[in-house]
Amino acid sequence: MQKANERKTILVLFGGCSTEHEVSLQSAAAVLQHLDPARYQALAVGITRDGRWLRYLGPAAALPGGAWQGAGCVPCTLRLDRGAAALLWLDGSGRAEAFDAAFPVLHGKNGEDGTVQGLFELAGVPLVGCGALASALCMDKDRAHKLAALAGVAVPRGAVFARGADPADVAAASAALGWPLFVKPVRAGSSFGITRVAAPEGLPAAVQAAFAHDEEILLEEAVPGFEVGCAVLGSADLTVGEVDEIELAQGFFDYEEKYTLKTSAIHCPARIPPQKAAELKAAACAVYRALGCRVFARVDLFLRPDGGVVFNEVNTIPGFTAHSRYPGMMKAAGLEFGPLLTRMIELGVGEA
Numbered sequence: 001m002q003k004a005n006e007r008k009t010i011l012v013l014f015g016g017c018s019t020e021h022e023v024s025l026q027s028a029a030a031v032l033q034h035l036d037p038a039r040y041q042a043l044a045v046g047i048t049r050d051g052r053w054l055r056y057l058g059p060a061a062a063l064p065g066g067a068w069q070g071a072g073c074v075p076c077t078l079r080l081d082r083g084a085a086a087l088l089w090l091d092g093s094g095r096a097e098a099f100d101a102a103f104p105v106l107h108g109k110n111g112e113d114g115t116v117q118g119l120f121e122l123a124g125v126p127l128v129g130c131g132a133l134a135s136a137l138c139m140d141k142d143r144a145h146k147l148a149a150l151a152g153v154a155v156p157r158g159a160v161f162a163r164g165a166d167p168a169d170v171a172a173a174s175a176a177l178g179w180p181l182f183v184k185p186v187r188a189g190s191s192f193g194i195t196r197v198a199a200p201e202g203l204p205a206a207v208q209a210a211f212a213h214d215e216e217i218l219l220e221e222a223v224p225g226f227e228v229g230c231a232v233l234g235s236a237d238l239t240v241g242e243v244d245e246i247e248l249a250q251g252f253f254d255y256e257e258k259y260t261l262k263t264s265a266i267h268c269p270a271r272i273p274p275q276k277a278a279e280l281k282a283a284a285c286a287v288y289r290a291l292g293c294r295v296f297a298r299v300d301l302f303l304r305p306d307g308g309v310v311f312n313e314v315n316t317i318p319g320f321t322a323h324s325r326y327p328g329m330m331k332a333a334g335l336e337f338g339p340l341l342t343r344m345i346e347l348g349v350g351e352a
Helices: 021-034 115-122 132-139 141-150 167-177 200-211 255-260 274-290 325-332 337-350
Strands: 008-015 040-047 053-056 073-078 086-089 096-098 101-104 158-162 181-185 195-197 216-221 226-234 238-240 244-248 264-267 296-303 309-315
Touching (some): 008 337, 021 040, 021 337, 115 132, 132 309, 141 216, 141 309, 167 216, 195 200, 226 274, 226 337, 238 274, 274 309, 325 337
Parallel strands (some): 008 101
Antiparallel strands (some): 040 053, 086 096
């Protein structure tokens, strides 16, 4: 039995098969570098782009850019016996490394959508983050919107179409929503496959781009105003960081802008009155609970010019570099990156 003062071993899972593989490497490097060494030791496991699991024994600094693969990696797999919580080396040695909890630092499909979470839940492994159901719901923009609306939070008008839908029906729904509008994959992250369409002639290419990432697409009205975010921490009792604000010079907050901020800026705290920030935090908590989130997630909303609050989406594993939005919002509320990770692990292990 582990003593209270012994360090816990945390399996940090990174990489993955999604289009957000590179972002995951950056997030995982920051997590590994900021874990409290007095309390935790990391068991780093990378998933390659083609789905191979590798026990990574090298430095965290080598993760960004993909240089981590090669020497210092051992093929491995998770032991699925319930309650075993062990990683098996597949090099013929028969070595097994026990761990106390899993921390998936994965983004997008096959990582943030409930698949990996279900694997750990099947094995009875404590999970730092949302579970399988909440992860799947939050990845699905259509179903997340439906549940948020039932919780009393306004959502954008939209229409969903499956692959093979009649283009005339898609065009009619777009005209009913009005221009401009957004065409999105129902299940994807980091704005992959999302297009802002200003006129009917841009619709076919946008539909094709969205279908490249999912079997269903969402047509969604363009909500006037600007996007804000709320970093939520906890389960029974929730802590919300300072609200942040995305200032756009042009276009929308697409993949390039999210990770380069070439023409946009993030203000934290947001440049809004305190009472409006409190309203946004309350809406974020309502969505967080409605979707069954636990431990942590970032809830993104729109603030309309008339002061109305509209739900956008939930990121159950947001970017986790020291300069990412979620840690930034928590830092603005007084919780630094290292202690934030400690609190997240405490929540994940304590609620298993």
